[in-house]
Amino acid sequence: MDIEGFRTAGYAAIDSICDYYESLRERPVNAQVQPGFLAKSVPDSAPEEGEAWEKIADDYQKIIMPGITHWQHPRFFAFFPCNVTFEGMLADLHTAAISNPGFNWSVSPSVTELEIIMCDWVAKMLGLSTEFTSASASGLGGGIILNSASEVAITVAIAARERALTRIESLEAWEKDQGAREPVSEDSGSAPLTGEQDKAKTLPQGQASQATSQLANWRGKTTSRLVLYGTTQTHSIAAKAALILGISFRALKVFAKDEYALQGETLKAAIEEDRAAGRYPFMLVATLGTTSSCAIDNMTEIAQVAKSYPELWIHVDSAYAGVALTLPEERAKMDIAAINECVDSFSTNLHKWGLVQFDCSPLHVKDRGALSRALTVTPEFLRTRHGDAGTVLDLRNMSLSLGRRFRSLKVWFVLRSYGLQGLRNHLRGSILQAQLFQKLVKEGQTPLKIVAKPRFALVVFRLEPAGVIEKDALNRAFWDALEKRSSELTLTQTVLPEIGFCIRWVSGSLWTRDSDVEASYKVICECADA
Ligand code: PLP
16 A cells, blocks of 8 residues: 555545444444354455455455444443543554554653653542652652553562562571571672562672572572462452462452452451461552442551551552542542552553543552562663663563553543543543433332442442342343343443342443433343343
8 A cells, every 4th residue: 555545545444433433323232243253254364465455444344343342332331431532543543653662762752751741641630649750759650551450460560579579588688697598699688679680690600590590499489478469359450460470369358348348457467367377468459449349449448557568569450440530529539648648559541431542551650660670671782872871761661561552642632632621521421321320220110229339330230029039040041131132232240249140330431322321221121021
């Protein structure tokens, strides 16, 4: 395709995207295809000769689109939303045009600098303290934008693990009082600041490999004592991060009476128990807005407990609900003061409810050094004059991947075009729609019961007719009926402790109107009656 060909195809693509949005409401919400449908239409190898663009564009509509679930659909009430705005789309178009991996400041200064500035904007927007920004007194605060809450959890767990191992190592060295333990490197008495490679490089050549394997053994043994905490309601990202890093994950119990929020006393008891058993609790993933019921862990109490256990890295996963901190009326409910006091890292997905399309997960930390100490490995070809001088931030040193997408451009476009007021209107609009849905459920004849405290735009309910004992079986049958209507609306099922099988309804699409909320309630009632 040449420049003129792109001009024509590009205009046509924008036209077809506009047509898509104009026809969104008429489309089936969920893809109505069976597994393996695509192999019937797509050849099993790439064509030897290039094909005409018109045919490719046409096939996208004819072959691929039927297998797309429309997350922007006005009656998409499943999972959590995955917003997109036209401003964000335009940013991604420009990003694709310059295809830029942005790993070092020098490979595209704007990519690094805009990301730092946008993270500061987001921190201010959410009410995070300046400690989480590049203006922090320590000079170490700030953020980076990663692809998902999952990547955030792994990245943070690596930094927290490094911090924990460093602390344990210096503690052990101190306890053995200089000399009882063979030093593993020249600087073993003090806290190592960097990873294994830097340690090894301080030794004479011959001793390096022996020291490296000694250190690796010690780290392996010590890592197996580390424990990462979440709750039974924490998203699987925490357990997965622990699994990948070979660390134990402990799901602390939460209860319906506490609205599934982690309480300080549960955390404290777990820490004491693990310590007494020789384990080392090193990180807590607290959640503001759990997936099943939008539970808000008790940050006030967690902050209290954290005072006695400064070694515990506290990460807040607020993938969905974090953007609600943009609303002044929600900040106190989530105890923003406690968050600012005790949290080491905080993350929300702007690509859920925050108007910026997938992928966009800003991670804010008070100490970027903790990330870079764990993640910096610099071969010669990645060194730069500014990087060596420490006058710039090279974002590769704070993330798993070297190349990184230019995600900050879409944040910039969207926040400028909508303004914070526009974002607040969007959030409040979804919350109002959830309130309408609650009203319909509460006032309707169908015996639906809201089973968890509704929060933000999420409502969790189930069918509870009088006299039915097998409520779970009934609700699974109810769910089967709802799934059969997935062209008209989509919902998500879950299981809540002490309640059982239930159904989640969440608004958040920019295209949902009150009439869609009412239509969804009607379908739900029809399935319930059936
Ligand atoms: N955390 C919470 C509370 C979530 O609800 C989700 C997804 O819905 C995630 C994490 C995972 O997000 P991601 O897909 O960005 O890894």
